[in-house]
Amino acid sequence: MNTKLINTKLTLLSSLIIASSFMTGCGSEPDSSAPDIIINIENPDGGGDGGSDGGGSDLHEIANTDLPLIETFGANDTTGFFSADYKALASEAEEGEGGFYYSMAGVYMADGSLDTEGSNWITADADQKMRLGDARFTIAQTVSPLAGDVADPRKDSTPGDGVDDGLSWGELDLSQDYKISFCVVAAPDTASSSDFQIYVDNNTTSEASSIHGGGNVGSRIFNVPVNTLVPGKRVEINIPGDTTLEDGGTLVASKPDLVGTENSFIAMRVSSGGWAVFDDLLIEYQSDVGNNPQPDCASKDSNYKLVNPATGGDDENAPEPEVEGTPFGGLPFTVDLTSDADTLFGEADGADFLSISNDRADPFYKVTSGSSRITVENNALSMNNARFTIGDTGVPSAEATNPSGDIDLSAPYRISMTITDFSSADAADPGKFQVYIDNNTTSSGNSIHGGDSKVIELTPDDVSSLPYELTLEPEFxxxxxxxxxxxxxxxxxxxxxxxxxxYTDGAPGADAEWMPNDLNLAGESDIAPAGSLSENEAFSVTLEATGGNMSSSNHNMFFASQKIEMSDFMFTAQISSVTGADIATGNAYRFGIMAMENMDPVADFADLPGWADAGFYVDGDPAALIGSRAQMKPSGSRSRSDIPELEVGDYVRIEIYDDGAEKRVKRYYSKDGIDFVQANSTSDFAATTDSDTWYVGLYAAPGENNITVEFDNISIDPLAP
Structure with a gap:
């Protein structure tokens, strides 16, 4: 056999040894003196097997729906709104598939019947409106073979089979600058972890699952906490351009590039636990702005608690939120095959599933082809002519595209599995089982690792006996x-x-330490900053400090830091305990987490580089901890505000990323380390897009207090592209 090794180690253990491993307990590697057997495996020319999941020759013609699109939500009822009788697709569609608006969650059950606890409905007002909560729907999405081999081509099917050509399957021509706006009629008035989101060419809940990918130039063009929406005001989203929550209001986002195609569609979503009522949706070209006047939003009101689409009842008792998964917690882990395929892939109603670590609605396992040919039973997974990913967020892999998966494989690692059955459909033409790293296509070249992304391929002829223990140790x-x-x-x-x-040698970064620094960077302090670390581990730090000053003219602190080389990143830590903070000293004496461009002293406060913090100060009588955030502005002054909801035990996060020609900084807090609430977002920040070296860490400038702060669950992560 003419073969060559494909960048991996392959270990074969005898059936007897495998049997003994079952006796020693699940999850442990059996001891063996058997020699490693190196199987040389042919790497097919072209990187793939020539197969295709696409159906480009079967694509239907798409007829565009002209802009402007003006929607007043004037349907007879909720089910009527989602029917073709209310508004039909301009393109030809099969019977029952022609609705211009399509509910993906919040109205119907999986069998097509109405959900008696539905969370999305047309209100019972004379001037009807849309009440959207724990729900999502698309606008102008056609039914297309580009969606691939999926149960529902209008739900959770992007990016589909149009990736290579940048194809979508909607009726909106968004290939020129456009604007989306709508009136906010009602929204929660308390802090919420739920977001109002708008996507382009994306019918999933994962930002990156689109031909446009993720990040600031990606498919999610609007994302704000529902409680920040302003009733009586019109949200305005310019693509490209700025987004505000009211005319002339504070900038909440800015998209530097156009996001759309000649055949785009829109998805609107309010994530779990929240809701919003809106009206008079307008999608128009920026060149046409001013020619499509809409009613005054200030005149809008709504009895939005009526009507549930199935029961006609009200919303006094909030509906159950959409089922959300358990976030992935990192390595080591074993794929849980104790249930069935629907549960594994997050498709079973009411069943728990493993989700992407920072998006509970995004399943950790995703079928990329052949869902009907994958079964899970008796603690085993069987498949033929099918493929699925583990830890993929959905960004289409390509040679020049960095992966946006959820598994840190930057340290040495091992993949192992037991093959208990393996056969070819035709013994004369052996089938192949393949394992890829950072590649969700069928061509091994579609990865930043190139052809090496296919780390192994086996045929039944390569397996001497069953069960067969396969162990891979890729070196990338x-x-x-x-x-x-x-x-x-x-x-x-x-x-x-x-x-x-x-992992084979411990988690990546586990041996990292934090460097203690007594910093006097600008101005003076009554008490010089001083501190020490009684615990200094990568993911857990206990800091003791006193002195320092963080007023509008001083920048002096104890700082336990690490240097990172990143332009776009998020820095997260749990402030798990605080002791010794018993003297009310005001917001010039703070402590928490910080990111700064450098640690060089300057003559004047105005010369400080970009820095941003999030944490606490002590104030009041009796003394109490108050949440706080601040950053350095380009004008040479600082900006500081409270985070009233922040408490000891909460998580805090600083997110810094390139926002077009500027740098944007956001601060978040979370009660559980999973659902984060945005405390602010601003580009009024001294750092620039050239800032790609940072010092991140834990800081304290408590003044006359002598404090001890425990930080846990510390992480530094690049933002997804």
Missing amino acids: GTANSFLQLRADSRVGNITIENIKIE
Whole structure:
């Protein structure tokens, strides 16, 4: 056999040894004196097997719906709004598929019946409006073969099979500058972890699952907490351009580039636990702005608690939120095959599933082809002519595209699994089982790792006996990696058990330490900053400090830092305990987490580089901890505000990223480290897009207090591209 090794180590253990491992308990590697057997595996020319999941020849013609689109939500009822009788697609569609608006959640059950606890409805007002909560729907999305082999081509199917050509399947021509606006009629008046979101060419809840990818130039063009919406005001979203929550209001976002195609569609969503009522939706070209006047938003009101679309009842008792998964907690882990395929892939109503770590609605496992040919039963997964990913957020992989997976494979790691059945559909033409790293396509070249992304391929002829223990130790990976497992079209069946991923030399960054610094960077302090670290670990720090001053003219503190080389990142920590903060000293004496461009002293406060913090100060009688955030402005002064909701035990996060020609900084807080509430967002920040070296860390300038602060669950992560 003419073969070559594909960048991996492959260990074969005898059936007897495998059997003994079952006796020693699940999750442990069996001891063995058997020698490693190196199987040389042919790497097919072209990087793939020539197979295709697409159906480009079957694409239907798309007829565009002209802009401006003006929607007043004047349907007879909720089900009527989502029917073709209210507004039909301009393109030809099969019977029952022609609705211009399509509900993906919040109105219907999986079997098509009305959800008696539905959370999305047309209000019962004389001037009807849309009440959207724990729900999502699309605008102008056609039914297209580009969605791929999925149960519902209008839900959770992007980016689909149009990735290579940048194709979408909507009726809106968004290939020129456009504007989306709508009246906010009602919204929660208390802090919420729920967001109002708008996507382009994306029918999933994952920002990156689109031909446009993620990040500031990606598919999610609007994302604000529902409680920040302003009733009586019109939200204005310019793509490209600025987004405000009211005419002339504070900038909340800015998109530097156009996001759209000649055949785009829109998705609107309010995530779990929140709601909003809006009206008079307008989608128009920026060149046409001013020619489509809308009613005064200030005159709008609503009895929005009526009507649930199925029961006709009210909203006094909030509906149950959408089922959300359990976030991925990192390596080591074993794929849980104790339930069924629907549960594994997050499709089973009411069942718990593993989700992407920072998006509970985004399943950790995703079928990339052949969902009907994957089964899970008896703690094993079987498939043929199918493939699925592990830890992929959905960004289409390509040679020049960095992966945005959820698994940190930047340290040495091992993938292992047990193959208990493996056959070809035709013994004369063996099928192949393949494992990819950072590649969610069928061509091994579509990855930043190039052809090496396919780390192994096996045929039944390569397996001497069953069960067969497969162990892979690839010598590459990233901090944002994922896996894909594939059985090609010639595989009759493959059954896999005990799929495990683990580090071989400890978690990446576990040996990192924080550098203590007594900093006097600008101005003076009555008490010189001083501190020490009684615990100094990568993910947990205990800081003791006194002195310092963080007023509008002083920048002096104790700072435990790490240097990072990143332009776009988020820095997160849990402030798990605070002791010794018993003297009310005011907001010039703060402590928490900070990011700064450098630690060089300057002559004047105005010369300080970009810095941003989030944490606490002590004030009041009796003394109490008050949440706080501040940053350095380009004008040479600082900006500081309270975060009233922040409490000891909460998580805080600083997010800094390139926002077009500027740098944007956001601060967040969270009660559980999973759902984060945005405390602010601003580009009034001294750093620039050239700032790609940062010092991040834990700081304290408590003045006359002598404090001890415990920080846990510390992480520094690049933002997804």
